Amino acid sequence: MLSERRLEVLRAIVQDYVGTEEPVGSKALTERHNLQVSPATVRNDMAVLEDEGYIAQPHTSAGRIPTDKGYRLFVDKLAGVKPLSSPERKAIQNFLEGAVDLDDVVGRTVRLLAQLTRQVAVVQYPSLTRSTVRHVELLSLAPARLMLVLITDTGRVEQRLIDTPAPMGEDALADLRARLNSRVVGQRFTDVPSLVQDLPEAFDGDDRGTVSTVLATLLETLVEETEERLIIGGTSNLTRFGHDFPLTIRPVLEALEEQVVLLKLLGEAKDPGMTVRIGHENAHEGLSSTSVVSVGYGSGDEAVAKLGVVGPTRMDYPGTMGAVRAVARYVGQILAES
Amino acid sequence: MLSERRLEVLRAIVQDYVGTEEPVGSKALTERHNLQVSPATVRNDMAVLEDEGYIAQPHTSAGRIPTDKGYRLFVDKLAGVKPLSSPERKAIQNFLEGAVDLDDVVGRTVRLLAQLTRQVAVVQYPSLTRSTVRHVELLSLAPARLMLVLITDTGRVEQRLIDTPAPMGEDALADLRARLNSRVVGQRFTDVPSLVQDLPEAFDGDDRGTVSTVLATLLETLVEETEERLIIGGTSNLTRFGHDFPLTIRPVLEALEEQVVLLKLLGEAKDPGMTVRIGHENAHEGLSSTSVVSVGYGSGDEAVAKLGVVGPTRMDYPGTMGAVRAVARYVGQILAES
DNA sequence: ATTTGGCACTCCGTCGGGGAGAGTGCCAAG
DNA sequence: CTTGGCACTCTCCCCGACGGAGTGCCAAAT
Numbered sequence: 001m002l003s004e005r006r007l008e009v010l011r012a013i014v015q016d017y018v019g020t021e022e023p024v025g026s027k028a029l030t031e032r033h034n035l036q037v038s039p040a041t042v043r044n045d046m047a048v049l050e051d052e053g054y055i056a057q058p059h060t061s062a063g064r065i066p067t068d069k070g071y072r073l074f075v076d077k078l079a080g081v082k083p084l085s086s087p088e089r090k091a092i093q094n095f096l097e098g099a100v101d102l103d104d105v106v107g108r109t110v111r112l113l114a115q116l117t118r119q120v121a122v123v124q125y126p127s128l129t130r131s132t133v134r135h136v137e138l139l140s141l142a143p144a145r146l147m148l149v150l151i152t153d154t155g156r157v158e159q160r161l162i163d164t165p166a167p168m169g170e171d172a173l174a175d176l177r178a179r180l181n182s183r184v185v186g187q188r189f190t191d192v193p194s195l196v197q198d199l200p201e202a203f204d205g206d207d208r209g210t211v212s213t214v215l216a217t218l219l220e221t222l223v224e225e226t227e228e229r230l231i232i233g234g235t236s237n238l239t240r241f242g243h244d245f246p247l248t249i250r251p252v253l254e255a256l257e258e259q260v261v262l263l264k265l266l267g268e269a270k271d272p273g274m275t276v277r278i279g280h281e282n283a284h285e286g287l288s289s290t291s292v293v294s295v296g297y298g299s300g301d302e303a304v305a306k307l308g309v310v311g312p313t314r315m316d317y318p319g320t321m322g323a324v325r326a327v328a329r330y331v332g333q334i335l336a337e338s
Numbered sequence: 339m340l341s342e343r344r345l346e347v348l349r350a351i352v353q354d355y356v357g358t359e360e361p362v363g364s365k366a367l368t369e370r371h372n373l374q375v376s377p378a379t380v381r382n383d384m385a386v387l388e389d390e391g392y393i394a395q396p397h398t399s400a401g402r403i404p405t406d407k408g409y410r411l412f413v414d415k416l417a418g419v420k421p422l423s424s425p426e427r428k429a430i431q432n433f434l435e436g437a438v439d440l441d442d443v444v445g446r447t448v449r450l451l452a453q454l455t456r457q458v459a460v461v462q463y464p465s466l467t468r469s470t471v472r473h474v475e476l477l478s479l480a481p482a483r484l485m486l487v488l489i490t491d492t493g494r495v496e497q498r499l500i501d502t503p504a505p506m507g508e509d510a511l512a513d514l515r516a517r518l519n520s521r522v523v524g525q526r527f528t529d530v531p532s533l534v535q536d537l538p539e540a541f542d543g544d545d546r547g548t549v550s551t552v553l554a555t556l557l558e559t560l561v562e563e564t565e566e567r568l569i570i571g572g573t574s575n576l577t578r579f580g581h582d583f584p585l586t587i588r589p590v591l592e593a594l595e596e597q598v599v600l601l602k603l604l605g606e607a608k609d610p611g612m613t614v615r616i617g618h619e620n621a622h623e624g625l626s627s628t629s630v631v632s633v634g635y636g637s638g639d640e641a642v643a644k645l646g647v648v649g650p651t652r653m654d655y656p657g658t659m660g661a662v663r664a665v666a667r668y669v670g671q672i673l674a675e676s
Numbered sequence: 677a678t679t680t681g682g683c684a685c686t687c688c689g690t691c692g693g694g695g696a697g698a699g700t701g702c703c704a705a706g
Numbered sequence: 707c708t709t710g711g712c713a714c715t716c717t718c719c720c721c722g723a724c725g726g727a728g729t730g731c732c733a734a735a736t
Contacts, residue, residue: 025699038709043700061699061716101497135477135485147473149487149495157487157497160439235573236591253574363728376680381729399686399728680735690724697718706709 002052008035009045010054011078014066018314023063068279068313071291075276075317082318084326088116092330099334102126102155106231109307109331114234116323119311120256122294124230124266126154126304126335128222133184133192138177138214143167148217152189154299154335162217166206176203176211189222228263228305232256241312251286256310266306269294274325279313289313293320297328299335307331340390346373347383348392349416352404356652361401406617406651409629413614413655420656422664426454430668437672440464440493444569447645447669452572454661457649458594460632462568462604464492464642464673471522471530476515476552481505486555490527492637492673500555504544514541514549527560566601566643570594579650589624594648604644607632612659617651627651631658635666637673645669 002010012033016024026039026046035042046064049055054070057063066074084092095112099105106123113121137149146162168176179202183195196218200211235256238249255261261284268283269275274295280288291313296303307328309320340348350371354362364377364384373380384402387393392408395401404412422430433450437443444461451459475487484500506514517540521533534556538549573594576587593599599622606621607613612633618626629651634641646662 023699027699039699040709040711041707044708047701057700059716061701061714063699101499135479137475137477137487139473139475139489141473147489149475151477151485151497155499157495159489159495233595236588236595239588239591250574250577253577257571257574361728365728377728378680378682379678382679385730395729397687399730400688401728678736680733682732682734684729684731686727686729688725688727690726692721692723694721695719698716700713700715702713703711704709705711706707 002049005035005037006045006049007073007078008033009042010049010066010070011074013046013049013055013064014070014074014078017065018316021314023058023065025063028063066314068281071278071313071317072281075278079318081274081325082322084322088323089326092116092326096330096334105155105331105334109327110231110233113307113309113323113327114237116327117309117311117320118234118240119237119309119315119320120232120234120252121307121309122230122232122256122262122266123307124228124263124305126152126156126298127228128152128156128158128189130188130298130302130304131156132186132188136177136180136184136218138173138180140168140170140173146173146214148214148221150218150221154304158221160217160221162214164210164213166210168207168210172203172207176214192222193219230259230262230266232262234309237311248289252290252310255284255286265292266294266308269306269308272296272303274321276317276321291315291317293317293324295324295328297332297335299332304335340386343373343375344383344387345411345416346371347380348387348404348408349412351384351387351393351402352408352412352416355403356654359652361396361403363401366401404652406619409616409651409655410619413616417656419612419663420660422660426661427664430454430664434668434672443669443672447665448569448571451645451647451661451665452575454665455647455649455658456572456578457575457647457653457658458570458572458590459645459647460568460570460594460600460604461645462566462601462643464490464494464636465566468526468636468640468642469494470524470526474515474518474522474556476511476518478506478508478511484511484552486552486559488556488559492642496559498555498559500552502548502551504548506545506548510541510545514552530560531557568597568600568604570600572647575649586627590628590648593622593624603630604632604646607644607646610634610641612663614655614659629653629655631655631662633662633666635670635673637670642673 009029012029012035013024016029016032026042029035029042030039046055050064053067054073055064056067058065092112096105096108099108106125110121110123131152131154134153135151139147141147144164144167146164148160148162150158179199180196184192187195196215199215200208203211235253238252241248265282265284269277274293277292279291282288282290282292289312290310292308292310294306294308296306298304308324311320347367350367351362354367354370364380367373367380368377384393388402391405392411393402394405396403430450434443434446437446444463448459448461469490469492472491473489477485479485482502482505484502486498486500488496517537518534522530525533534553537553538546541549573591576590579586603620603622607615612631615630617629620626620628620630627650628648630646630648632644632646634644636642645666647658649658
């Protein structure tokens with residue numbers, strides 16, 4: 001186990017390196033932080049920290065920089081979550097409250113998060129899987145053509161065109177609409193299949209086939225759209241990445257364009273609370289020099305989706321974590337209200 | 339007026355510079371293109387071209403590179419639009435045909451365009467202004483709360499929550515729904531206001547106020563959502579920009595994040611056909627070293643939105659223009675079919 | 677009048693050497 | 707275990723030299 005002072009040295013190294021982006025040496029450390037020891041002592045501690053793999057030196061006779069393992073320890077043991085200032089909180093609330101619909105909420109959130117953290121922000125749309133049904137609507141567009149509209153409690157709307165095997169009368173359609181809604185409104189998406197499977201039996205003749213088609217499309221929509229959407233923002237913050245970034249920034253931009261990668265990234269964070277994945281802890285290779293801070297958010301107690309930021313491993317973890325957590329809370333409030 | 343050969347020299351300079359990204363000298367030119375003259379002659383021509391402002395040299399005794407004016411002449415007079423190869427066309431068609439809904443079409447288009455041109459692609463959603471109404475739906479969510487759903491002929495769906503001054507009966511609601519649809523279905527969005535303004539008169543008492551509220555929201559949606567949406571893709575291609583790109587790439591990324599800027603950019607291209615804006619021709623400062631190639635697309639004869647690419651002024655104009663035009667055509671076809 | 681070869685000149689990019697500076701590791705003393 | 711001292715190692719930066727590519731101009735040729 002590392003002694004108290006050595007942990008303190010590690011904390012100081014992380015803080016300085018995050019601030020200056022330059023390897024930090026023993027002398028500078030003793031000056032900037034009032035460790036009550038001499039540079040020589042710090043050097044000894046650094047040697048130990050390096051042996052243990054928490055810090056490294058880019059070249060012999062350069063200062064030290066934290067390794068992924070060092071950041072991990074810093075995040076787990078040494079750093080708290082920095083609460084936002086009260087003006088910041090106000091700004092968040094004001095900014096989010098102007099939103100008119102779900103798209104707008106998500107759009108504002110991603111911009112807000114990018115601005116607050118000065119990093120790349122990622123916001124996942126509220127998942128259908130954990131949502132409930134607010135309403136199902138069936139519209140007759142043409143004799144044998146229906147449109148199915150699905151509205152969720154988070155305000156998301158999905159629509160599908162259905163070509164039916166046979167035309168369906170207005171009465172039967174109204175009947176189906178009513179039966180459908182009475183069964184599924186307020187229910188979770190995952191429960192819908194079992195709730196509607198016997199519906200065709202209430203209809204006769206051609207209508208029975210039509211109802212089956214409609215239900216098939218509905219279930220298909222539930223499955224397909226479980227494939228989640230997300231949006232990103234603040235990519236221009238990547239240019240703040242470092243001096244060497246031609247090589248660094250490219251794979252990151254590529255990874256960010258692959259929604260699949262991002263979804264997996266967010267999905268891997270099992271912890272319902274905040275998750276921080278540092279450098280190589282991210283499975284994706286292009287993100288091996290970035291850290292991802294993510295957290296679930298939702299309209300109620302339960303998380304319906306995730307949001308987070310992607311930035312260089314050398315980031316201000318306490319501040320970033322504070323911003324991410326605060327934004328998630330406020331978005332949750334907004335969603336609950338609407 | 340420039341002589342035939344001088345134009346030929348300019349063309350050669352543009353082509354070489356686009357290929358090599360390096361200033362091109364007189365000797366290399368005569369070797370690579372079989373101009374039937376000596377380097378010395380080419381040097382004289384270059385001096386003239388430089389006087390006229392078509393080319394410039396980064397430093398004395400370096401080769402020449404085209405200026406914005408040079409590219410402009412190249413695009414207007416010297417270069418055609420390079421048609422895509424037949425496998426490319428096939429690939430486009432296959433890739434776009436798998437799309438299931440409008441979001442998917444637009445998403446696939448932007449990825450396709452980015453991949454094809456290896457540049458940043460921008461695709462605007464079909465505009466509501468020039469669309470027609472396919473259906474309007476009103477749902478009762480709660481006693482005094484309605485949801486308005488608007489479906490366009492391009493498959494776009496907009497929804498709005500409405501808090502009404504008083505509850506409305508199911509019958510009155512059905513009546514309103516029927517009247518509304520009979521008036522506006524198939525009509526252009528711009529014509530809707532005049533077509534519905536007298537609708538409240540058909541209702542009595544509380545309902546009249548409710549109807550007015552609904553119509554107000556409908557008209558508001560038409561106006562607000564005329565503010566167009568767009569998506570971009572292929573930002574990682576920016577890393578191909580040049581060697582000096584830390585400074586170049588930043589303002590471009592920032593501009594791309596400002597949807598307003600992009601919309602204005604596309605909007606400024608008045609020509610219904612293809613428009614190429616080169617370097618400083620773009621009003622936005624951050625885009626002064628980029629060119630924008632854009633074209634309208636639509637489901638019928640008329641353009642309903644635009645798409646295009648943003649890349650360095652040093653780009654392969656014929657190839658890019660060919661790809662942009664081809665993609666626009668195929669997307670138009672897909673939209674017309676659905 | 678235009679084209680061509682020749683030639684001197686300019687300027688960039690690169691490479692190697694020489695400090696200066698920062699930081700380390702180690703050692704011996706406190 | 708801590709501290710001061712000291713020699714050592716690297717990096718970074720500046721400088722000057724050099725090679726090369728390309729130009730501009732001129733005088734001769736077509």
